[in-house]
Amino acid sequence: MVAIRVPPAARWYPRDAVAVVTGGARGIGLEVSRALAANGMRVVAAGRDEKRGTAAVATLAKETGGQVEFARVDLADPATISSFADTLRARGHASRIAVLVNNASIAYKGTVWGAAEAEATMDVNFRGTRALTDALLPLLASPARIVTVASMAGKRRLLAQAPELLARWDAAASADDVDALASEFVAAVASGDWRAKGWPPSMYGVSKLAEATYTRLLNEELKNAGKEVTAVACCPGSVATDMSSFRGRKTPAEGADTPAWLALEAGGREVAGRFFSGREEEPW
Numbered sequence: 001m002v003a004i005r006v007p008p009a010a011r012w013y014p015r016d017a018v019a020v021v022t023g024g025a026r027g028i029g030l031e032v033s034r035a036l037a038a039n040g041m042r043v044v045a046a047g048r049d050e051k052r053g054t055a056a057v058a059t060l061a062k063e064t065g066g067q068v069e070f071a072r073v074d075l076a077d078p079a080t081i082s083s084f085a086d087t088l089r090a091r092g093h094a095s096r097i098a099v100l101v102n103n104a105s106i107a108y109k110g111t112v113w114g115a116a117e118a119e120a121t122m123d124v125n126f127r128g129t130r131a132l133t134d135a136l137l138p139l140l141a142s143p144a145r146i147v148t149v150a151s152m153a154g155k156r157r158l159l160a161q162a163p164e165l166l167a168r169w170d171a172a173a174s175a176d177d178v179d180a181l182a183s184e185f186v187a188a189v190a191s192g193d194w195r196a197k198g199w200p201p202s203m204y205g206v207s208k209l210a211e212a213t214y215t216r217l218l219n220e221e222l223k224n225a226g227k228e229v230t231a232v233a234c235c236p237g238s239v240a241t242d243m244s245s246f247r248g249r250k251t252p253a254e255g256a257d258t259p260a261w262l263a264l265e266a267g268g269r270e271v272a273g274r275f276f277s278g279r280e281e282e283p284w
Contacts, residue, residue: 003257006039006264013041013098017141019263020044020088020097022132023104025056025070028149028236031256032101032263033057037066039264041099046073046084075104075128076120085135098141099263102129102148102211107204115190118203122182125207130175130214143228147262148215150233152277154208156284162198175214182210212275216284219273230272234258237277 019036023029024045033045037060045060045068047053053070060068069091073084088094105125108117133146159166172178185206188194200206212233219231239255258279262271266279275282 003253004035004039004260004264008040011040011264012143012268013141015040016042016096017098018042018044018088018093018096019099019101020046020136021101021103022046022073022075022129024101025049025053027252028239028255028259029101029103030056030060031253032103032260033068034060034064034253035256035260036099036101036263037061037064037068040066042067042069042093042096044069044071044088044093046071047104048072048074073132075124075132078131081128081131081135084132085139088136088139094139096141097136097139098144100133100136100140100144100146101259101263102133102146102215103259104128105149105207105211113189113201113203115186118186118189118206121203121207122186122210125204126182126210126214127179129211130179133218137229140229143230143268145263145268146215146218146229146231147259148211148231148233149236149259150212150215150275151204151208152235152282153202153205154210154212155275155282156209158200158202158205158209159198161200165198169209169213172213172217175217178210178214178217182206212284216273216275223272230268232262232266232271232273233275234262235275235277235282 019041021029021033024033025047033043037043045057050072057068057070071087074080188197215231215233222229236255237250239250
C-alpha cells in the first residue's frame, strides 16, 4: 500500500523525471520503487538478480500503472556499476534522473566476523554506494535528490567510547578520508587489535557510519559547487526483510516511508545534509 500521494500540481519534479533505486526489486527498495512509481516517476529498480528484478518490475507496473524498469548492477563489482551508467544513458535517462535512492546493502548474520567479511561489507555498503553515486552524478537532473538509506547503527554514537577515533571521523573532509578510515577498520580486524584501537564489534555499523559520513560530505561538496542536487541520509527502522531474517518490527512498506518521503515530499534544501528516522531529524 502506498501511503504517500503527491498531487501532480504539487510535485517538485517534472513529468518525465526518472528515479533510480538500488536494491529496488525487493524488501524496502521494492516499496520505495512502488511509492515513486505511484507518484508519477519513471523508476529504474536496480539489483543483482535479473530474473527476480524483471518479474518484480512487471508486477509493480501493473499495480501502480506507472513506468517501472529493471537494470542490473552489483555494488561489489565496479564493472557492473560502469555498465549500469551506460545502460541508463542508452535508455535516454541522462539529465532526467531526479531521484537516486541508495538503498542496497549487505549484512552478515549471527557471529560472522573477519577481515574478508569486513572488506566485503565496506565494498558494498560504502564503496559501492560511493562508486555508483559518482557514476550517476553526471546523469542527474537539476534539481535532484540523493537519498541514502543508512542506519541508526551507523550514527556517530557508535564510537562514543573511542573519542579520539570519533574525532578523526568528524575531521574527515572528503570521501577519500572516509575510505582511509574504512580501510583502517578492516586492517584492525585482520590484525586482531580492533578492540584495542577503539573499533566497535560491528562491521555493518562501521560501514553505515562510513556511508552516512560520505553522504554528509557529498551534500557539502554539491552545495559548494553550486549544484541543485541535495543529499540526505535516513534510517528505515527495524524492518522485517531478508537482511533481518524477517525479525524487524516494521513491514517493508513502513520502512520505505521515510526514504520515499524524503524523495517525494520533504523540501530539498530544508533536509539536505541531515539524518532522518520516522520523518524526524536525528543528530548525526
